[in-house]
Amino acid sequence: MAAALVLFIVVGTLLAVGLGANGPASLGTADLAAIRFTIVQALVSALFSVALAVPVARALARRRFRGRGLLMTLFGAPFILPVIVAVLGLLAVFGRNGLLNEALAALGFAKVSIYGFWGVILAHVFFNLPLAVRFLLQGWLDIPVERFRLAASLGVPVWRVLEVPMLRAVVPGTFVVIFVMCLTSFAVALTLGGGPKATTVELAIYQAVRFDFDLGKAAVLSVVQFGLCALVAVLAWRVSGERALGAGLDRVVQRWDRGGLGVDIVALCLAFLFLILPLGMVVVRGLPSLFELPPLVFEAALRSVAVALVSTALAIAITLAMAIRGGGLISLVGALPLAASSLVLGTGLFLIVQPFISPPKLALAVTALLNAVMSLPFVLRVIQPAVAQVETDYGRLADSLGLRGWNRMRILVLPRIRRPLGFAAGLTAALSMGDLGVIALFATDGQATLPLVMYQLMGSYRTGQSAGAALLLLILSLGLFWIFDRGGRSDAAT
Amino acid sequence: MLRLENVLIEQGPFRLTADFTVKEGAITALIGPSGAGKSSLLSLIGGFYQVNQGRIFIGGRDVTDLPPSERSIASLFQDGNLFPHLMVVENIALGLRPSGRIDAQEAAQVRDVIASVGLEGMGERKPSELSGGQQSRVALARVLLQNKDVVLLDEPFSALGPALRIEMLDLVKERLAGRTILMVTHDPEDAKRVADQVIVVMRGEATQPVPTRDLFEVPTDALREYLGH
Structure with a gap:
């Protein structure tokens, strides 16, 4: 049932966009430019993220220092950080009146602009560098300590005999995962890109629906976008590691090669500053106006929390139903949303409901549903192994006692998977809270979620209010994650 | 009464046949080398595996196709109880x-x-x-x-020390008196201590139960080989 629902949403909307598309002839030069830009920016973003992650991950793998745990937490933060909040933080550091340009001006240099191609890259690296670091660090930690001992006793360079081969195995998967994430980038392109030179396909879909009212073109672009993503997602699913989401990265492998301390310190400091400065600026700039925000911001915040909670409930219910079922087909269905982007699904649903009901009426419901579906691949990857473990450990006992259906769920499964469940729920809630995608496609006045209101405030240059809204959004997203994650941990008796 | 009729377990190269009847209210020990299929046989009776062939009866009722909880069987596993x-x-x-x-x-x-x-x-x-x-x-x-009428013990006390294990076995014998008990053990002493009869599981076959005293006084060749004397 649950799998069928997901299948319907993904495949049904694709059918809708497929039928709505009227041939590649309607793709103009601007659309082709968008396709090219999408691919190029994703390639460059993935390249920079992975390349910069190598020295950082190596430093984390071989240095023991105070605050390492804190740094690892910081490296996990961008995953649940609302994109628009990060963009505002990046603008505060690298934007026209940001820290960097003020410093440059003080030194007599010309100002640099964050908008356009490099701005998009910068934001993508901000989000994906930490992810790449976690993937690569896992690779480092998977090298057995015995190998380092052997290399030390033979006096051969660790870099060449151990680290390069490891990277050769881990880097392609990391690269592809980041590439596919950047392919579907919408909020970053919306805020930092735009114009003929920096429009992603995702953004072009939005513009076709929102400004040109050209659903046919939106459908064609959606088909293109899906084709791109499906191709890469299949690749990503095959080569990706799956443990970067989990814990266990706090180990330091004992090794015997010395040196490189300076390089490590520089890499860690730069990475730390790169992540903490934008976040810090969100707090610094947002605090003054946090308590003077107009009522419409708080209304939007309430709406966002409601959407996030509904979305979380949906995602967890669907995931549990699918995880109980288990099996390869379920895994495949669960991975499907990876290949779909939120605007492609949004456009499809728009086309499906439009003949019957005015799409804006469903804006919030559709947003909650699509956010749930989009978080499914991550949530399923957290929950499914946990459910499988419970069945391995206690399935026979439950069978012998006749625990079936809801009793089995209530007495055995739910209590045993509290931690991953809490983590997954927190993840979904935070992702949904910060989502600025499909809501932009559907919403009219009076339905805007907090990220959308914040975007509108930024667009109308109400800097103070948008900074305040950003801080509120940051607090709510991290807060929701924290509450759910905590809920899973407390009373975790074994 | 528990009866296995022409039961066959087949898992890849592994084969085990069983055709026996266990007396009601008796404690029956299953002994034999590790890997012979003692636990598999118990899982099969418990309903956690499907039989490839043959039928299982409890008190005259065919339970072969029933789920574990409807077989009138209680199980204790090696762990996770x-x-x-x-x-x-x-x-x-x-x-x-x-x-x-x-x-x-x-x-x-x-x-x-x-x-x-x-x-x-x-x-x-x-x-x-x-x-x-x-x-x-x-x-x-x-x-x-x-x-339940039948209780299956798949070495549930094997992680305990020898003294505790004996204590538990005695408790089983005392408190579960009257139930039909099948217990897997790798220690012949356990069987001698509490079992009324013994089924030997080795060389792809589970034998008919033999009274414990007779078995250890006059062991078969195969059993002698297993016991090492």
Whole structure:
């Protein structure tokens, strides 16, 4: 049932966009430019993220220092950080009146602009560098300590005999995962890109629906976008590691090669500053106006929390139903949303409901549903192994006692998977809270979620209010994650 | 009475045939080398594997195609006999009702059975707050309440020390008297201590049960080889 629902949403909307598309002839030069830009920016973003992650991950793998745990937490933060909040933080550091340009001006240099191609890259690296670091660090930690001992006793360079081969195995998967994430980038392109030179396909879909009212073109672009993503997602699913989401990265492998301390310190400091400065600026700039925000911001915040909670409930219910079922087909269905982007699904649903009901009426419901579906691949990857473990450990006992259906769920499964469940729920809630995608496609006045209101405030240059809204959004997203994650941990008796 | 009729287990190269009848109310030990299929045979009777061929009867009723909980069988496994997140009383209550929701009278039954295995006052504890021996007693208490005709013991006490294991076996013999018990063991001494009869599982076959005394006084060649004397 649950799998069928997901299948319907993904495949049904694709059918809708497929039928709505009227041939590649309607793709103009601007659309082709968008396709090219999408691919190029994703390639460059993935390249920079992975390349910069190598020295950082190596430093984390071989240095023991105070605050390492804190740094690892910081490296996990961008995953649940609302994109628009990060963009505002990046603008505060690298934007026209940001820290960097003020410093440059003080030194007599010309100002640099964050908008356009490099701005998009910068934001993508901000989000994906930490992810790449976690993937690569896992690779480092998977090298057995015995190998380092052997290399030390033979006096051969660790870099060449151990680290390069490891990277050769881990880097392609990391690269592809980041590439596919950047392919579907919408909020970053919306805020930092735009114009003929920096429009992603995702953004072009939005513009076709929102400004040109050209659903046919939106459908064609959606088909293109899906084709791109499906191709890469299949690749990503095959080569990706799956443990970067989990814990266990706090180990330091004992090794015997010395040196490189300076390089490590520089890499860690730069990475730390790169992540903490934008976040810090969100707090610094947002605090003054946090308590003077107009009522419409708080209304939007309430709406966002409601959407996030509904979305979380949906995602967890669907995931549990699918995880109980288990099996390869379920895994495949669960991975499907990876290949779909939120605007492609949004456009499809728009086309499906439009003949019957005015799409804006469903804006919030559709947003909650699509956010749930989009978080499914991550949530399923957290929950499914946990459910499988419970069945391995206690399935026979439950069978012998006749625990079936809801009793089995209530007495055995739910209590045993509290931690991953809490983590997954927190993840979904935070992702949904910060989502600025499909809501932009559907919403009219009076339905805007907090990220959308914040975007509108930024667009109308109400800097103070948008900074305040950003801080509120940051607090709510991290807060929701924290509450759910905590809920899973407390009373975790074994 | 438990009867296996022309039962065949086949898993890849592994084959085991079983065709025997176990006396009602007797303790029957299954002995044999590791890997011979003792645990598989028990799992099969318990309903956790499907048979490839043959039928299983309990008290004249064909249970071959029934799920584990409807076979009138209670099982104790090598490990994982208690849900670690549930208190002792909750774990035991599941033996009465799969919903875990019991009325006052049933709660009194649970209290009594906890006392009868010597765990008075420990009902509110979680398994992790009990010793290994106490955990075994909780599982045994649940089996007592489950009130099934047949009890399968798949070396549930093997992680305990020798003295504790003997203590538990004696407790089983005393408290479960009258039930049809099948127990897997790799220690012939365990069989000698509590079993009325023995089934030897080796070389792809589970034999008819033989009275314990006879078996160890006049072991067959195969058994002698296994016992090493």
